[in-house]
Amino acid sequence: MDTPEPSGLKIPKLPDLKFPKLAVDRRKAFTAAGAAVAAIAVLLVGGMLAMSYNEAQQVAAFESHVAASEADLFLVYDKTSAHMRTPTNDLSVAECDAHMREFAAIARYGGDVTAYHRQIVAADAVPEAYAGAQSAYVRALDNLNRAFSLWLSASGAYxxxxxxxxxxxxxxxxxxxxxxAAAIADYDRELRAAEEGTEVPPA
Known part of the structure; x- marks a missing residue:
């Protein structure tokens, strides 16, 4: 049995949808667009200047930490080289023992100095161009720390x-x-290339 059509129901018509016209004055539009471009340019230039300033600060901090490291290591090297130049052929057994104990103290101190500066330099935030120099210097400190550790072990074995x-x-x-020494040479090459904005020369 067919269902009767409902009576008295009409599907309402959708009202006419009219999009409002954008009445924009052309001169005002160009002025607004120009102001927006100028604002973006100012932001870009300001951002670049801020980035350049931050990078300069990072490089200055990194170079300052390396300089402090070199100053301390020079003192350690001076003590180490002076100790190694001391003739031992005519020393008594007791004097040799004292000589090695002094060498152990220097090696222990050198290890502490390299570990301290390694932690500081490795934590520096540097621009990408200086990443190679930082890596080379950290590697140099690692090798020097290992040398001091081995000298300390040699003293213990003696x-x-x-x-x-x-x-x-x-x-x-x-x-x-x-x-x-090889890592320091790498550091010098990497640093020179970063400062000059050139490719790192081959070793």
């Missing part, structure tokens, strides 16, 4: 009369020292 271990540690310390 103290227990394990001369073979002492010689082995001294040989490994020499290798670590050479690695330190």
């Amino acid at each position: 103290d227990v009369r394990d001369y073979r271990a002492a010689d082995r540690n001294i040989g490994e310390a020499d290798s670590a020292w050479r690695a330190y």
